[in-house]
Amino acid sequence: xxxxxxxxxxxxxxxxxxxxIAGRLVPWFMVPCALLMLAGLYGGLILAPPDYQQGESYRIxxxxxxxxxxxxxxxxxxxxxxxxxxVWRIKLAEVVAISSAxxxxxxxxxxxxxxxxxxxxxxxxxxxxxxxxxxxxxxLFLYLGVISLYSAIEDKRVAARAVAILALVGVVNIPIIHxxxxxxxxxxxxxxIAKFDKPSMHTSxxxxxxxxxxxxxxxxxGVVLMRARCEVLERERNSRWVQSLVExxxx
Amino acid sequence: xxxxxxxxxxxxxxxxxxxxALVVLIANLVSxxxxxxxxxxxxxxxxxxxxxxxxxxxxxxx
Numbered sequence: 001x002x003x004x005x006x007x008x009x010x011x012x013x014x015x016x017x018x019x020x021i022a023g024r025l026v027p028w029f030m031v032p033c034a035l036l037m038l039a040g041l042y043g044g045l046i047l048a049p050p051d052y053q054q055g056e057s058y059r060i061x062x063x064x065x066x067x068x069x070x071x072x073x074x075x076x077x078x079x080x081x082x083x084x085x086x087v088w089r090i091k092l093a094e095v096v097a098i099s100s101a102x103x104x105x106x107x108x109x110x111x112x113x114x115x116x117x118x119x120x121x122x123x124x125x126x127x128x129x130x131x132x133x134x135x136x137x138x139x140l141f142l143y144l145g146v147i148s149l150y151s152a153i154e155d156k157r158v159a160a161r162a163v164a165i166l167a168l169v170g171v172v173n174i175p176i177i178h179x180x181x182x183x184x185x186x187x188x189x190x191x192x193i194a195k196f197d198k199p200s201m202h203t204s205x206x207x208x209x210x211x212x213x214x215x216x217x218x219x220x221x222g223v224v225l226m227r228a229r230c231e232v233l234e235r236e237r238n239s240r241w242v243q244s245l246v247e248x249x250x251x
Numbered sequence: 252x253x254x255x256x257x258x259x260x261x262x263x264x265x266x267x268x269x270x271x272a273l274v275v276l277i278a279n280l281v282s283x284x285x286x287x288x289x290x291x292x293x294x295x296x297x298x299x300x301x302x303x304x305x306x307x308x309x310x311x312x313x
Contacts, residue, residue, distance in 0.1 A: 056259035226283035246295035
């Protein structure tokens with residue numbers, strides 16, 4: 001069993017092998033993602049009853065909370081992959097780290113925008129400088145910093161190292177975002193699900209929310225593989241296997 | 252049905268959220284697809300150019 005795992009890891013370290021396997025894996029993430037998302041939307045928009053306080057507006061939660069969770073999750077994956085690349089010099093980890101950044105940035109953007117669209121009717125303001133909102137905005141800037149730092153450095157291996165350090169420093173923001181609703185008096189409501197008590201949410205709302213969260217996770221897995229394939233292709237563009245990939249079929 | 256789209260008066264906020272989410276998800280899918288296509292086309296173009304240069308100077312025999 002152990003030798004099998006070691007062999008698998010060795011093969012995955014080969015860019016050519018990764019390129020092929022990742023391409024084959026993508027639909028295995030995307031198809032379940034689409035099904036879960038449809039189920040989640042049906043449950044969230046049609047089956048779930050309106051909220052007793054917020055009426056129908058609370059339905060933004062089925063987008064807002066999964067994307068906010070993903071904004072944190074992707075960051076942790078990115079920083080962890082960055083550190084693995086930094087310490088063990090594994091190229092694939094660098095590729096995963098840098099491929100995660102734009103996806104994480106888009107989830108953070110989505111969390112902020114949907115939060116704003118929810119805040120306006122509920123709080124009466126598009127934006128407040130509340131601890132939760134501010135720390136999430138900083139997260140967006142961290143992602144954008146990672147993306148621009150990577151593109152600013154010519155040598156991709158040096159760039160990956162610089163990015164890993166930036167991502168690692170930014171990890172302090174993650175617990176700040178999570179606990180901001182407890183540490184400070186925020187306008188943003190407290191945790192509903194990620195707490196030690198029972199989730200304070202009815203199952204008819206909780207199930208679609210969890211379905212959407214799972215769908216978003218699968219979406220990230222699929223897209224990060226797609227992006228990683230491009231990154232591998234770019235880095236390996238002069239190698240023989242990439243050259244034979246674009247070879248005209250007539251040879 | 253009309254009631255469903257009205258979202259109890261919150262139609263703008265709710266549908267705007269879902270609309271933007273859809274745009275973000277699609278952009279995430281399209282971006283790597285386009286990037287891959289462009290990259291492969293670029294690599295193929297360079298390869299052709301190199302082959303042509305090689306055959307002209309005869310620097311390498313096949």
